[in-house]
Amino acid sequence: MAVQREEERLGAFTLFRHFRRIMGYVRGQRWLLVLCIAGSMILAGLELALPLITRRAIDSYILPPYQLVELKDPALARQLALLPSYTPEAAGGRAFVKSTDLTRAQRAELELHGLTSKERYYRLPYASQGHGSQFLSASSLDRLPAPERRRLLANERRGILGLALWYMALLVANFLLSYGVSVGLNRLGQRAVQRMRGQLFSHLHRLPIRYFDENPVGRLVTRVNNDTATLSELFTEVVATAVSDVALFAGILAVLLSLDAGLTGYLLLLAPPLVLLALWFKAVTQKIYRKIRVQLAKINTFLQEAVQGITVLKSFTFERRAFDRFNELGVAYYKTQMRLIYIFAVFRPLIDAFATSAVALVVWFGGGQALRGEVSIGTLVAFLLYLRMLFMPLQDLAEKFNIVQSSVVASERLFKILDTAAEDPGLGRWPARPCGSIRFENVSFAYEEGQPVLDRVTFEIPCGKTVALVGATGSGKTTATSLLLRFYELQPGHGRILVDSIPIQEWDLRELRSQFAFVQQDLFLFAGSLRDNITLFREVPPERLRAALEASRAQRILDKLPDGLEHKLNERGTTLSQGERQLVSFARALVADPRILVLDEATASVDSQTEALIQQALKELLKGRTALVVAHRLSTVQDADRILVLKKGRIVEQGTHPELLAAGGLYTHLYRAQLAGGRTLQQSAHPGS
Numbered sequence: 001m002a003v004q005r006e007e008e009r010l011g012a013f014t015l016f017r018h019f020r021r022i023m024g025y026v027r028g029q030r031w032l033l034v035l036c037i038a039g040s041m042i043l044a045g046l047e048l049a050l051p052l053i054t055r056r057a058i059d060s061y062i063l064p065p066y067q068l069v070e071l072k073d074p075a076l077a078r079q080l081a082l083l084p085s086y087t088p089e090a091a092g093g094r095a096f097v098k099s100t101d102l103t104r105a106q107r108a109e110l111e112l113h114g115l116t117s118k119e120r121y122y123r124l125p126y127a128s129q130g131h132g133s134q135f136l137s138a139s140s141l142d143r144l145p146a147p148e149r150r151r152l153l154a155n156e157r158r159g160i161l162g163l164a165l166w167y168m169a170l171l172v173a174n175f176l177l178s179y180g181v182s183v184g185l186n187r188l189g190q191r192a193v194q195r196m197r198g199q200l201f202s203h204l205h206r207l208p209i210r211y212f213d214e215n216p217v218g219r220l221v222t223r224v225n226n227d228t229a230t231l232s233e234l235f236t237e238v239v240a241t242a243v244s245d246v247a248l249f250a251g252i253l254a255v256l257l258s259l260d261a262g263l264t265g266y267l268l269l270l271a272p273p274l275v276l277l278a279l280w281f282k283a284v285t286q287k288i289y290r291k292i293r294v295q296l297a298k299i300n301t302f303l304q305e306a307v308q309g310i311t312v313l314k315s316f317t318f319e320r321r322a323f324d325r326f327n328e329l330g331v332a333y334y335k336t337q338m339r340l341i342y343i344f345a346v347f348r349p350l351i352d353a354f355a356t357s358a359v360a361l362v363v364w365f366g367g368g369q370a371l372r373g374e375v376s377i378g379t380l381v382a383f384l385l386y387l388r389m390l391f392m393p394l395q396d397l398a399e400k401f402n403i404v405q406s407s408v409v410a411s412e413r414l415f416k417i418l419d420t421a422a423e424d425p426g427l428g429r430w431p432a433r434p435c436g437s438i439r440f441e442n443v444s445f446a447y448e449e450g451q452p453v454l455d456r457v458t459f460e461i462p463c464g465k466t467v468a469l470v471g472a473t474g475s476g477k478t479t480a481t482s483l484l485l486r487f488y489e490l491q492p493g494h495g496r497i498l499v500d501s502i503p504i505q506e507w508d509l510r511e512l513r514s515q516f517a518f519v520q521q522d523l524f525l526f527a528g529s530l531r532d533n534i535t536l537f538r539e540v541p542p543e544r545l546r547a548a549l550e551a552s553r554a555q556r557i558l559d560k561l562p563d564g565l566e567h568k569l570n571e572r573g574t575t576l577s578q579g580e581r582q583l584v585s586f587a588r589a590l591v592a593d594p595r596i597l598v599l600d601e602a603t604a605s606v607d608s609q610t611e612a613l614i615q616q617a618l619k620e621l622l623k624g625r626t627a628l629v630v631a632h633r634l635s636t637v638q639d640a641d642r643i644l645v646l647k648k649g650r651i652v653e654q655g656t657h658p659e660l661l662a663a664g665g666l667y668t669h670l671y672r673a674q675l676a677g678g679r680t681l682q683q684s685a686h687p688g689s
Contacts, residue, residue, distance in 0.1 A: 018411040022231060025192035032184050037243045039181040044247035046174045048255060051385035053167050059100045059378030061159040064120030064138040066096045069110055076109060087123075087134065096121060096135050099376060104260075111373040122152055182236070189235035193228045196414065200224050206422035209487040218304030219297065223417060227410035234407040238400055245393040252390050259379050259386075263369070266361050267387070270354055274394070277354075281347050282401065288340045289405045295333045302329060355391040362387060423486065423509060430511045431500040435463035436595035436626035438484065443495035445479060445488070453479045455649040456495070461642075466627040468637035470667065471646035477630040481598045484628065485516060499596070517589035521601035523581045530557070531565040534587045548590035551620035553613040554583040579613075586617045597627040634671050643667065 026033055059065070066085070071077040071093055080086055085098035099120075102110070110116040121135040141149060201224065212220075256264040306313065306322050313322050362383055369375045438461040445454045454476045461467045469477040482488050484497060486504055497504050504512055525533050534554075535545065545565075549555045557580050561567040569575060576584070589597065599618075615636065631637045638657040645653035645660070645667045653665050660667040 018415055021415060022192070022234070022411060025195045026188050029188060029191060033188055033239075036181050036184040036188070037239075039177050039184070040241075040244035041247045043174060043177050043181065044244050044251055046170050046177070047248060047389065048251045049170055050167065051382040051389075052255075053163050053170070054385060055376075055378035055382035057160055057163045057378070058381055059376045060098075061156040061163070063099075063377060064122050065098045065100065066121040066123060066135060067099050067102075068094055068096055068117040068119065068121060068135075070094055070115040072115060073109075073113070076106070076115075079106065096123070099373075104374060107373050107375075116373060124152060125155065185236045185239065186232075189232035192235065193232045196228050196231065197224055200228070200414065200417060203418055203420075203422065207420055208423050208489065209482070211420060216301045216304055218300045220417075222300055223410075223413050227413050230403075230406045230410040231414070233403050237403050238407070241393075241396075241400065248389065249393065252386050256383065256386055256390075259383060260366070260369075260375055263362060263366050263375075263383060266365055267358055270358055270361075274351075274354055277347070277350055278394075281343065284343055285340065285401065286405065288336060288343065289409075291336050292333070292340070293409055295329065295336060299326075299329045299333060302326060351391065351394050355387070355394075358387050358391070359384060424489070424505065426504075426509045426512065427506040428508045429502055429506045430508055431502060434500050434515060434595060436515060437461065437463045437498075437500055438467075438596070438626060438628065439498040439501075440480070441496050441498070443480075443483065443490065443497060445476075445483060445490060445494060447479075447488075453649050454483075457646075457649070457651055458495075459642075459644055459651065459654070461626055461628060463626055464624055465641040466622055466629060466639070468629040468631060468640040468643045469646060470631060470634060470637065470643060470670070474648075475646035476649040477646055478600055481518070481600050481628060481630060484598065485513060485518060515595045516598055517592045517594035517596075518598045519582075519585045519589050519600065521582075523585040525569055525576070525581060525584065527570060528568065529565065530561070530567045530569060530584070533569060533584060534565075534591055536588065536592075540591055544593075545591060548587045552583055552586035552590050552617045554580075554587040556613070557583060579609075582614060583617065586614065586621060590621060595625060597621060597625050597629075599627065599629045599631070601630055601632055634667075634674055 023030075023033075066087075068089070069080065071080070071088075077095075080095060080097055083097050083101045085096070085101050087096045089095060099107075107116075120138045122138065122141065124134050124136055136144070136152065141152070144152065204220065204224075253264070256267070302325065306326065313319055362380070366375060366380045366383055370377055370380050440457050440459050443454055443457045444452060446452045453474075457476070457480065459467065469480060471477055479488075483490060484499075484504070486509060489505075490496065499507065499512065499515065531545075534548070549558065557576070558564045618636075629637055629640060637643055640657070642654060643657060643660055644651050645665070647666065653660055653663065653667050655663065661671065
């Protein structure tokens with residue numbers, strides 16, 4: 001439920017709140033981002049030029065360029081005489097002009113008064129014998145001999161060829177620039193992902209253990225991998241296209257208005273319903289996206305738990321029920337995704353319908369204007385081409401909105417991790433000559449308010465001495481070790497812990513932990529070589545490594561492995577037995593050469609033979625070191641300098657092994673119960689079990 005509540009809260013944030021922080025991950029390469037944005041705007045300009053070339057080709061070269069107009073209106077005749085293409089007819093009263101030289105108002109006036117011919121004309125580049133005129137009507141073109149027809153149209157061919165070459169040049173430039181922008185943005189996106197993943201990984205290792213108690217591992221892994229990849233898509237699919245689309249959209253509107261303001265006005269009538277459609281789409285899909293995120297979080301959490309607990313599932317034959325539960329989550333996720341698909345299936349056709357309606361408007365009104373001579377055919381064709389370009393970004397809106405929505409969530413998730421307070425690094429103090437003394441002073445601690453785990457615990461471990469903590473499960477033994485290593489922080493007024501007479505909160509945190517070697521019952525082994533798991537990927541002198549292996553009795557493991565230290569372990573080292581993993585942990589501790597040892601249930605789950613080996617290794621490990629030992633097997637702590645018996649978070653007995661046996665208290669009862677039944681302390685603490 002905590003996961004679900006958080007996912008729902010995240011949906012309320014917007015990407016723009018974090019956009020500046022996201023841009024911070026491309027620092028040092030902002031020049032590349034600026035170049036990519038500039039390149040996107042140039043690309044928009046190149047695309048805008050293509051329909052204009054088409055328009056010029058149609059009006060100037062494909063269609064006969066000249067019209068014959070009547071000069072009955074003196075005022076209009078004076079205007080036409082100023083046109084560069086004005087050529088009066090020899091007979092007088094009429095003149096030839098290029099249709100492309102006429103303004104919209106002049107074309108409308110000529111059409112209104114019937115002063116222009118429907119026939120179009122070519123200008124002859126020579127004095128053609130037998131025709132007596134410099135101009136030839138388009139209908140007469142077929143009557144010319146083929147050689148003369150080719151000569152007549154040579155200028156048009158050259159013009160079309162020139163425009164075609166320009167068109168091809170623009171396409172090549174478009175391709176090269178698109179390639180550069182795409183590579184540049186992908187580089188920026190991948191660099192941002194690399195930097196963010198590195199920062200996340202580093203920050204996760206500075207977070208307190210409590211954070212990992214509250215957040216499932218699978219969820220954190222998903223954020224580091226998947227959410228950062230989503231932000232990469234933001235660069236490659238949204239940032240550049242958004243700039244390009246805005247520039248293209250504004251450019252198209254400007255060109256359309258310049259081509260025909262009236263026709264553009266008709267198109268703008270479609271804007272209000274389009275805006276309403278986009279707002280509806282955003283509102284509906286935002287709710288569905290939020291639900292999808294909640295369901296996906298549930299699936300990831302359940303999947304991670306099922307994989308980690310596969311042994312339990314199999315041993316209790318729970319596989320079928322687990323599958324049914326996973327299937328329930330999957331079906332719910334499927335249904336929600338299908339709702340989203342249905343929305344997309346409606347949105348895209350509606351956009352297409354608006355685009356088709358816009359084309360119909362242009363054909364209806366523009367076609368009528370073309371028939372009346374108010375607009376040229378080339379202008380009408382260019383208008384239709386621009387119209388198609390205008391709706392392309394709208395048709396991709398669903399996909400881009402999907403990326404933006406995912407980026408909204410991804411950025412908020414990632415920055416939520418990065419904004420989580422890291423562990424207090426301390427005041428940077430450490431002793432000039434550390435020896436490893438430990439003192440707990442009236443320490444109290446609770447994981448949850450009102451449920452104390454430790455209650456006013458006080459004890460001291462002098463340098464080089466060994467103190468053991470024993471007691472039933474839940475008595476606070478492991479909590480004491482976690483507080484000592486500052487995995488959890490003491491609240492003010494709840495006592496203090498000192499190492500070498502310095503409060504642990506004042507130590508430099510890394511320096512403090514470097515004084516310890518922490519050996520747990522459930523040792524974690526990384527996938528990799530045995531050497532790397534012992535040295536933890538550090539450079540260790542061979543003689544030091546060899547000495548650690550011999551002292552820890554881990555050499556017996558190497559003797560069974562064909563590759564020795566280079567033997568590859570699988571995940572969590574399951575090819576080794578529990579006892580062998582414990583010996584590896586001892587070797588790891590010896591290689592670290594710490595001043596203080598913390599052994600948490602290090603022999604609780606091993607056989608007697610392995611326990612004997614561990615006892616031998618312990619003697620080597622404890623020489624000259626301070627040690628805090630948590631144990632279930634009382635036989636492993638008999639040689640401790642002092643034994644503390646915990647019950648419900650309090651020290652109820654303390655002393656040496658003989659002193660505690662002589663006292664006849666709880667320790668004596670536990671010890672005799674273990675001797676009689678060979679049980680662990682967990683079992684002995686509950687005689688009825």
